Structures are given as C-alpha cells and as structure tokens.
Amino acid sequence: MSGKLLIVDHETTSRTKMKVRLKGAFYDVLGAKNLGEARAVLDAERTDLVLMDARMPDEDPLRFCRNLRASPKTAHLPVLLVTTSNDRNYRIRALRAGADNVLVQPVDNEVLLPRLRSMMRRNEFNDPADLPNETVQALGLADAQTEFQTCASVLIASQDSPTAMLWKRLLSEKAPYDFTTQALGEALQSVTRAPAPDVFVIVPDASDPDTSLRLIAEIRARSVTRHSAVLVVLNSTTRDLQGDALDLGAQDVMVDGFDAEEMTLRISKIIQTKRLADRLRSNVRHGLQAAVTDPLTGLFNRRYAMTHLARIAEQAAIKDRSFAVMMVDLDRFKAVNDRYGHAAGDAVLAGAARRLRGSLRPVDLLARIGGEEFLIAMPDVAKSTAEKVAERICHDMRALPVNIPKLDLGVPVTVSVGLTMGGNHNLDRSLDALIQNADQALYQAKSAGRDQVLTV
DSSP: OOOEEEEEOSOHHHHHHHHHHHHHTTOEEEEESSHHHHHHHHHHSOOSEEEEETTOSSSOHHHHHHHHHHSTTTTTOOEEEEESSOOHHHHHHHHHHTOSEEEESSOOHHHHHHHHHHHHHHHHHHOGGGSOHHHHHHTTTTSOOOSSOTTOEEEEEESOHHHHHHHHHHHHTTOOSEEEEEOHHHHHHTTTOSSOOSEEEEEOBTTBHHHHHHHHHHHHHSTTTTTOEEEEEOOTTTGGGHHHHHHHTOSEEESSOOOHHHHHHHHHHHHHHHHHHHHHHHHHHHHHHHHHBOTTTOSBOHHHHHHHHHHHHHHHHHHTOEEEEEEEEETTHHHHHHHHOHHHHHHHHHHHHHHHHHTSOTTSEEEEOSSSEEEEEESSOOHHHHHHHHHHHHHHHHHSOEEEGGGTEEEOOOEEEEEEEEETTOTTOOHHHHHHHHHHHHHHHHHTTSSSEEEO
C-alpha cells in the first residue's frame, strides 16, 4: 500500500466513491461518517493523511483541524478539506485553522493524486510521530512552533520582474522573511550556488512552462537545494501544470494566482515544515556523530576505531601495503588526577589529544579507547616511518607542558607507545592479534621506564 488515508464524509455514497478511487491508487483507506468517529480512528490507527468534507453536520471541521494541530500526536498530520465552491475567504480560514489545502469538487484524479503523493512524501520524512515519544521530547521536537520563523529566505522566480517586485513588497509587509526576486532562467542557472533559499516561489510562464518545471526538477536533484521548499503559483493559463509540479517535488501549489494573505500563510506553513525536517536531520546527524565520538577529546571512540581499523586492514590486503598500529598511554596519569583534580585531568587528556592529532597525517586514525589510552592507525606506511612518528609523538609530548587555563599552569606529560605492523608481511595476524601485540609493546615500554617507544 502507498499509505493509510482517513476519509471523513457524512454522506455514505460520497465516502464510498472516494474509497474506491483511492483504493484503486493502492492506498489503504479508512472511513468515518462524523468527526467523533474520525477521532476514534485517529486514536486507534496510525494514519498518514485525512481527507475531510468541509460540510460535516456534527462539528465545525475547522475547529477539528485546530484540535488536530494542538495535539502532539496529530500536529503534523496532513489534512485536506473538500468543498463545493471556490470560496477564497473559506480557504484563508481553513489555512489559518491548520488545513494543508482546500480542494473544490469535483476533484479529478489528475489533481487529487499528485496532491496526495506530495503530502505523503513530505510527511513520510517529517513526522516526529515516527520516533518514540521519549526521543521526541529529548530532541525538543514537541516544542510549540511560532507561526513565522525569522531569518528564512524566500526567492520569487518569475519572468515578470515588475510583478515579482510588487509581490516582494506586498509579502514583506506581512511576513518577516528575506524576500528576493530572480528571473526563471537566472534561477535555473544559479541553482547550485550556496546558500540556497529556504523557499523557492516559482511562477511559471505560460509561453515557456518547461523552464519552471525544469527548475523544480533541478532544485530536487541538487544537493545544495534538495531540502529547500517549493511553492508554485499558477493561474487560469498555467493551471494544468499542477500535477506535474507536485510530482516533480513542489511542496505546495496555488492555482488561483497571487493572493498576499494566502501566500503568506502557505509560505509560513512550508517553512515551519522545513524547519522541522531540518531539525530532524540535524539531530540524526548529531546523534550519529555522538555515537562514534568521545565527548571529552572530540576524537573517535573505540566503536568507530575498530570498524575503521578493519577497513585499513582490508585496503592494505588489497593493495599489498603495510600499516602501523600504535597504542599510546599517558604516563602516571593517576598522579595528575590526584594532585590537580579530575577537571585538570580532563583538560590534560583534551590537550594531549590535540597534540597527538598535530603529530599525525589527516589520513591517520586517532581514537580514545580507554581512560588515558589512545589508538593510532597509520595506513600505507613503512615500519621505519611509523617508528619515527612514534618517536616524534614522545618528543612533542615531553617538550612542552599541557596548559590548563583554569589553573593557569602547565602540567608536564609524557607518553609511552607500543607499535606493531600489519599488512603485507603479516597477513596472517588478525586485528585482535595486532592490537594485543601493540598493547604488549606498550606494557613493555612502561616497564622499561616509560616515555619511550617499543616495537614488536
């Protein structure tokens, strides 16, 4: 199935006809004859979209929309209202109440299905309901969002420059966004330039509709603009582009031309949706980073190090090259904690990590794998070179105390290094064996007096 839809209509015949149409498009369709039943369905079922008749006799559908938006469970649930007349005032009221759009009967499949696909696509990636409630709360995604978000940028792309400038002036009076204008052809040529606007408002030219459709496709295809929102503004001469625009990736389409109030509401809605998607992506990215990073030093942790080391070994086998594995340990670190305190000890660890990073190549792996123990892996390196690097690490560490700004002092630090080689001459040695050998060499370096390198 393409998704689960709830049809809310008090007329059985209309509800049944719509069910048949949508099931023919491979949607899983639920039905409700009143808004009380609709609430019960939404409480019991995970629903992707609500398609609702605007003439429900038991309750005002607009109040129902407001209630949906007020609940964290349904705050981001797409809602389409279906009316019998193209009433601009009702459409404005519906948008203000939280409806995503208002369709006018009769609605043919060339309008309805692209609109459903667009809304389902948007909600598939933007709905915090897909996350456990604890995760939503922890990431701050349940916080109320203001109607307008400051600092958002909106580009109006139109061939009619004077009209675009007029729209910019009228919209700037209603919304605190940064509005700019550009010709359609120029926007198409500059689509790869950063930073991208938060929203593209695209006004197709009836004499050259392909340029606007290509612009939508390019926005979705380019990494710079892929997450920008797109609002397409049509009129009586370009209305037949609605389905193509939605299927190419537009988040919203206005079909009755420019209306400053309506456009402000629609831009506000898609910016709010974009901000949520941006937050979700950011939190996922930060979560992935936190999963492989040591928070104190900023280095990779053991989990990442083992996976990366395996890739280094695999590439060494393919290329018939050698690689070095080092275990590095701060000498007498317990004495630092005992004398200066654990906060100073943390500062020493962070400072030592920075100094280690400065002794290595960008391609080398550096990870904190224990309290004061670090793992280094150097791909494509000879034993003699690795030993020189290890000696330099010891020298650089002893040469200058690690500064602790809060205590205004420098703490002398030395390290011991255990080194072993893997790769072309040691293909029979597993990663566990290599690490064990490096650890054994480290122990021997400690036993021999510390502040030195030992190779096995």
